[in-house]
Amino acid sequence: MPDTIRLRVSRYRPETDPTPHWQDYDVPLRRDWTILDGLNHIKNQLDTTLSFRWSCRMGICGSCGMTVDGEPLLTCGTFLSDYAPGPIRVEPLNNFPVIRDLVVDITDFITKLPRVKPWIIRDDELSLDDGEYLQTPEQLDAYKQFSMCINCMLCYSACPVYGLDPCFIGPAAVALAERYDLDSRDQGTKERIEFLVEPDGVYGCTLVGECTRACPKQVDPAAAIQRYKIKAAKASVLAFLLPRGAR
Amino acid sequence: MSDGPITATHDVLLVGGGGAGLRAAIAIAETNARLDVAVVSKVYPMRSHTVSAEGGAAGVFAADDSLDEHAYDTISGSDWLADQDAVEAFVQEAPRELLQLEHWGCPWSRQPDGHIAVRAFGGMKKMRTWFAADKTGFHMLHTLFQRSLKYDEVTRYDEWFVTRLLVDDGRVHGVVAIDLISGRIEAIAAKAVVLCTGGCGKVFPFTTNANINTGDGLALGYRAGAPLKDMEMVQYHPTGLPFTGILITEATRAEGGYLVNKDGYRYLQDYDLGQPSPTPVLRSMELGPRDRLSQAFVHEVEKGRTTDSPYGPVVHLDLRHLGEKLIEAKLPMVRELCLQYERIDPVTELIPVRPVVHYMMGGVHTDIDGATPLAGLYAAGETACVSINGSNRLGSNSLPECLVFGARAGRVAAEYASTASGPPAVIVDQARDEIRRLERDLLSGEPGTERVADLREQMQTTMEESAGIYRNGPAMTKGADVLGELQQRVRRVRVADPSRAFNTELVAALEVANMLDVAECMLQSGLQREESRGAHQRTDFPARDDERFLTHLLVHRNADGTARVERLPVTITRWPPGERKYGR
Incomplete structure (x- = not known):
């Protein structure tokens, strides 16, 4: 194994750069080092002006998603040695405005999130004095997968539909809607579907499945979208057959 | 108010959006919907370090358990430095808070009949730890974050870094x-401010903590005049992965994992922690408290019974006998982390582990409601020291602490804010001064000479050498001298990055200054405590000394920036100081 590997990093400083440009850095190639370790080596030793987000370095906080050799990945879980001999291209996530270097603006997602009402909705609230809502392990399994999303934005970066139409609500948000719909404690499907059948909702998706391939937590947003489309279709058929409202 | 630098005004401002901050925000919104509450955080709330908590959250729920037993476990675990009135309030309110999270959708693991499942945890005599597999903190944080979106009255300042509290005449504004x-x-005015910025593991080189855990709230409070309490109490978790420091949860041992030395011997039996049994025994062996387990590791190193690794000596965690099915069901993240970062599978291989800095028992001094001595300033979660953790926190008490005291601090801050008057004109000048300071010292383009990474690395090395699992007076004195030099050097810190957009070098410079203040408090407090208690083990004072030191230590900041340590009695209600017994 050679001693070093080259990171070809996308740099962009809004005050001075009309467009992003490449900058090369050679970092130690160590078996234990991730792409993130390489970036931190640059930040601490080679060039203190490089900006990127990171925090937990254990794949759970969702901060450090970037495009590595064209693929959206968590850099804290991607190893330099898997790309030897390099060079490795490191760019910001696709489909988002770039704020600076490897930092993208995810305000759009943050604004969209409340629209799918990602909280338990009940017609009748149980009092805390009455204890917990019972939920069997099987009922938990029904939505568990969709509750694993870390909001890392890799699916939005991979999604060709979101790339073309930023109005599309996007994979993670639909997965989260489905997470609550499938929760045995929730009664809010009707409220969520009202939004998700709108033009910006699930119908924008052409089911290419890139989101599921990109997901580092096996959430399978594509399945959530597919399920929602069926649900939405059923709801509209019922609305047609039973115009006075059916449950 | 539209006075110059003040661009917004809120009733209550939460600094930090993790477990404590979000719980406080919801509590305020539910207490008084007319109050204007804002959360300012240097990261998006769901990135907060609560997300990394794995094993679980303690709260008495099972029929065979009692509040008194949870209180006793917590107090004896704290080596009697916890305030017992605070512990009693904590154990009383924890189950209801955990249940509240259940009602808000937290995917707690369940028994076959649908009721909440609880697991064993270190230092706990009963099974009372609620869990969501081994991603408890992740699920709690996302549940709180998603729930908080329901309240329109909560304003968020995502990715804003607080540099100073505005204080006039003992009141925070x-x-x-x-x-x-x-x-x-910009300056954001608020009638009440709640510090919820988490811990400060990054003052050490080897920690489970995230990059963001730089003690910002501790430094903000300290500089504003709030004392820091019991700062010498730093928890080493016994099982971190070498190199990365990634936490391998105590739940591995609660589910039956063994800690073995290089001979395959369950060495904890040599350290007054009980005798080995094939299945876990509560408050015994691998389910002893974290301070004692980390200390046992040091003795194993001294005896030459550890294994050398490229990143120092290690022991091993053996989960092989638990089987793939149990590991997948209850410890999936542990397997995921081992496969990814160590390239080993715990189903068939031993996990190398060593103690790692994990948690600060100390923090901003608060009363039982999260109020600090400064009017209008509150603190909750790891940032605060109430204290329920004393000199050693039990695993799975920190997550419910965020909920119980986050909610308490939120409610009390809301009450204060609903009667407090608006900010006085003088804070406009203070805000201008602070903005001028930042512009002049860090953003003027005048190159300083000191690199952030160098200062940080020297601070971390110093702290590891002087405030490790075992400490002594001369080492701490030497460490304090080095920190004093670093305090001089940090004034000449260099921010080479001229850009205003997402300048992470600027943030890192501010963080290292915060950490230096916190590190200094740790050593000053540690020097004063001439005894060994819980996580504070001094080789020059090896025994607990209740006569002199059954007391909290408060570090105040003098006007010249030096530290002054004062004492505060520990509150004892029903459990007089006694011997900590584990495994017998």
Whole structure:
């Protein structure tokens, strides 16, 4: 194994750069080092002006998603040695405005999130004095997968539909809607579907499945979208057959 | 108010959006919907370090358990430095808070009949730890974050870094903060401010803590005049992965994992922690408290019974006998982390582990409601020291602490804010001064000479050498001298990055200054405590000394920036100081 590997990093400083440009850095190639370790080596030793987000370095906080050799990945879980001999291209996530270097603006997602009402909705609230809502392990399994999303934005970066139409609500948000719909404690499907059948909702998706391939937590947003489309279709058929409202 | 630098005014401002901050925000919104509450955080709330908590959250729920037993476990675990009135309030309110999270959708693991499942945890005599597999903190944080979206009255300042509290005449009136995306520096006025910024593991080189855990709230409070309490109490978790420091949860041992030395011997039996049994025994062996387990590791190193690794000596965690099915069901993240970062599978291989800095028992001094001595300033979660943790926190008490005291601090801050008057004119000048300071010292383009990474690395090395699992007076004195030099050097810190947009070098410079203040408090407090208690083990004072030191230590900041340590009695209600017994 050679001693070093080259990171070809996308740099962009809004005050001075009309467009992003490449900058090369050679970092130690160590078996234990991730792409993130390489970036931190640059930040601490080679060039203190490089900006990127990171925090937990254990794949759970969702901060450090970037495009590595064209693929959206968590850099804290991607190893330099898997790309030897390099060079490795490191760019910001696709489909988002770039704020600076490897930092993208995810305000759009943050604004969209409340629209799918990602909280338990009940017609009748149980009092805390009455204890917990019972939920069997099987009922938990029904939505568990969709509750694993870390909001890392890799699916939005991979999604060709979101790339073309930023109005599309996007994979993670639909997965989260489905997470609550499938929760045995929730009664809010009707409220969520009202939004998700709108033009910006699930119908924008052409089911290419890139989101599921990109997901580092096996959430399978594509399945959530597919399920929602069926649900939405059923709801509209019922609305047609039973115009006075059916449950 | 539209006075110059003050661009917004809120009733209550929460600094930090993790477990404690979000719980406080919801509590305020539910207490009084007319109050204007804002959360300012240097990261998006769901990135907060609560997300990394794995094993679980303690709260008495099972029929065979009692509040008194949870209180006793917590107090004896704290080596009697916890305030017992605070512990009693904590154990009383924890189950209801955990249940509240259940009602809000937290995917707690369940028994076959649908009821909440609980697991064993270190230092706990009963099974009372609620869990969501081994991603408890992740699920709690996302549940809180998603729930918080329901309340329109909660304003968020995502990715804003607070640099100073605005204080006049002993009252807090707001903050100065940098909007990281634009680089704008603004003042946000507030009648009450709650510090919920988490811990400060990054003052050490080897920690489970995330990059963001730089003690910002501790430094903000300290500089504003709030004392820091019991700062010498730093928890080493016994099982971190070498190199990365990634936490391998105590739940591995609660589910039956063994800790073995290089001979395959369950060495904890040699350290007054009980005798080995094939299945876990509560408050015994691998389910002893963290301080004692980490200390046992040091003795194993001294005896030459550890294994050498490229990253120092290690022992091994053996989960092989638990089987793939149990590991997948209850410890999936542990397997995921081992496969990814160590390239080993715990189903068939031993996990190398060593003690790692994990948690600060100390923090901003608060009363039982999260109020600090400064009017209008509150603190909750790891930032605060109430104290329920004393000199050693039990595993799975920190997550419910965020909920119980986050909610308490939120409610009390809301009450204060609903009667407090608006900010006095003088804070406008303070805000201008702070903005001028930041512009002049860090953003003027005048190159300083000191690199952030160098200062940080020297601080971390110093702290590891002087405030490790075992400490002594001369080492701490030497460490304090080095920190004094670093305090001089940090004034000449260099921010080479001229951009205002997401300038992470600027943030790192501010963070290292915060950490230096916190590190100094740890050593000053540690020097004063001439005894060994819980996590504070001094080789020059090896015994607990209740006569002299059954007391909290408060570090105050003098006007000249030096530290002054004072004492505060520990509150004892029903459990007089006794011997800590584990495994017998």
